[in-house]
Amino acid sequence: MTAFSFRIHLVEDEVKLASILSKYLENEGWTVQVFHSAEAALEYLHSGAHLWIIDIMLPGMSGFDLIQKIKARHSEMPVIFISARDRDLDRIQGLEMGSDDYLTKPFLPKELVIRARKLLHRVYGQGLKSHIIEVTGYKIDVNRRKVFGENQEEIDLTMKEFDVLLFLLENINMAKTREEILRAVWGEDYFGSHRAVDDVVRRIRKKMPRLALETLYGEGYRIVT
Secondary structure, X not given: OOOOOOEEEEEOOOHXXXXXXXXXXXXXXXXXXXXXXHHHXXXXXXXXXXXXXXXXXXXXXXXXXXXXXXXXXXXXXXXXXXXXXXXXXHHHHHHHOOOOEEEEOOOOHHHHHHXXXXXXXXXXXXXXXXXXXXXXXXXXXXXXXXXXXXXXXXEOOOHHHHHHHHHHHOOOOOOEOHHHHHHHHXXXXXXXXXXXXXXXXXXXXXXXXXXXXXXXXXXXXXXXX
């Protein structure tokens, strides 16, 4: 299992607990991104996670609200709920909303790792199942983060190029401003130039010349079908 770098999104507002859990998960060879609120996680619904681990009781938007938004985009996305409330109603509601497992605090971090490992194995088997997006002759394998041309040749994209491409594909035919792209791909804490987006778009166009990646002056970029 550790041969594959699964991407885990952990949503937990307790900073110390989130740090401990992320370290245990990273020890499995997985890539972990931590969010301390559901609102912060919303910007990363597109980013190719293989598993979400979500605390139900979050400040502002709850874990229940967040799973609805995740499932609206990725109906088969695996989700584990964690909660300080050991209530059958919460457990049942979580399962009804599409969660795959439920852990009640306090729990041993290793228990979360074991449950996550079993769930990833059940969903993806020995490797990552393909989630393919096809557009203008290109095949984008979301889970493996690979792009292929018409003759099945692999097109080598950097991490940022792939993330921008995926964000625009998941908002197909919709214009996204540089600010929206920066928040989604570079994160809320990015303070660099908006030109970073232009540079990435330029490189994507060069590598994928058939892609209908349009510039809408004054509005931003979009991919059209």
